[in-house]
Amino acid sequence: MRRKMVAGNWKMNGNLSENKQLLNSVVASLDGLQGVEFLVCVPYLYLPSVQDVLQNTNIAWGAQNVSQYEKGPYTGEISASMLNDFECRYVIVGHSERRALFGEDSHTVAEKYQAAQRAGITPILCVGESLEQREAGTTEQVIEDQLAAVIKLAGIESLVNAIIAYEPVWAIGTGRSASPEQAQDIHSFIREGIEKRNVNIANDLTILYGGSVKASNASELFDMPDIDGGLIGGASLVAIDFVGICRALHQ
Numbered sequence: 628m629r630r631k632m633v634a635g636n637w638k639m640n641g642n643l644s645e646n647k648q649l650l651n652s653v654v655a656s657l658d659g660l661q662g663v664e665f666l667v668c669v670p671y672l673y674l675p676s677v678q679d680v681l682q683n684t685n686i687a688w689g690a691q692n693v694s695q696y697e698k699g700p701y702t703g704e705i706s707a708s709m710l711n712d713f714e715c716r717y718v719i720v721g722h723s724e725r726r727a728l729f730g731e732d733s734h735t736v737a738e739k740y741q742a743a744q745r746a747g748i749t750p751i752l753c754v755g756e757s758l759e760q761r762e763a764g765t766t767e768q769v770i771e772d773q774l775a776a777v778i779k780l781a782g783i784e785s786l787v788n789a790i791i792a793y794e795p796v797w798a799i800g801t802g803r804s805a806s807p808e809q810a811q812d813i814h815s816f817i818r819e820g821i822e823k824r825n826v827n828i829a830n831d832l833t834i835l836y837g838g839s840v841k842a843s844n845a846s847e848l849f850d851m852p853d854i855d856g857g858l859i860g861g862a863s864l865v866a867i868d869f870v871g872i873c874r875a876l877h878q
């Protein structure tokens with residue numbers, strides 16, 4: 628089902644007391660808002676405490692990464708079934724920081740995507756081009772390749788239970804968002820690429836935009852026909868900013 632969603636990606640930020648303050652404030656501000664799904668993807672260690680605060684609210688919680696393996700000798704890894712123990716409904720896979728800094732290639736990302744789905748968790752698959760790739764005119768090819776790796780391994784039908792996030796690397800944490808038109812162009816490219824394979828799946832696919840979304844630019848991005856919401860980094864750490872973005876989608 629195509630949904631409207633604002634998801635926060637806290638990345639490696641926060642601590643127990645800050646998290647609690649942030650969430651209490653967000654919960655109070657978003658209480659009763661319907662028709663949009665709200666989500667925070669937090670560092671693994673904080674899942675139990677975040678679960679405590681968010682249980683019985685309209686905000687879901689999830690993780691930022693997952694192992695492609697089910698269990699075994701993988702020191703330091705976290706499996707999808709472990710995420711299930713904390714009732715995570717979503718997990719981010721293939722964030723550009725994981726691809727660039729931790730060497731995750733598109734095949735590994737596809738395996739992680741599949742591991743999440745096997746455990747009944749919805750993967751939020753991140754795709755996006757670097758500045759060099761955009762300047763070289765290869766944006767569409769890069770994104771098609773990132774999507775194709777997942778479709779090849781998991782099949783087109785798997786997208787029924789997945790969300791895609793378009794995050795141009797040059798817009799992440801830089802304060803320089805893609806313009807609504809630039810983002811819309813790529814969102815429609817993604818949807819058309821899926822449409823060629825399966826029209827119904829394309830129509831129902833939720834595609835989020837991420838990269839320097841703020842309360843001040845959220846509405847113009849969310850007004851675009853193929854942008855179904857946002858994946859928010861820095862602004863998800865400040866209650867008033869995150870709530871402002873959530874309200875922009877709700878309107």
Ligand code: 13P
Pocket residue numbers: 636722794798799800801802837838839840858859860861862
């Ligand atoms: P910023 O919103 O800080 O640019 O980060 C976006 C992002 O990477 C979300 O996953």
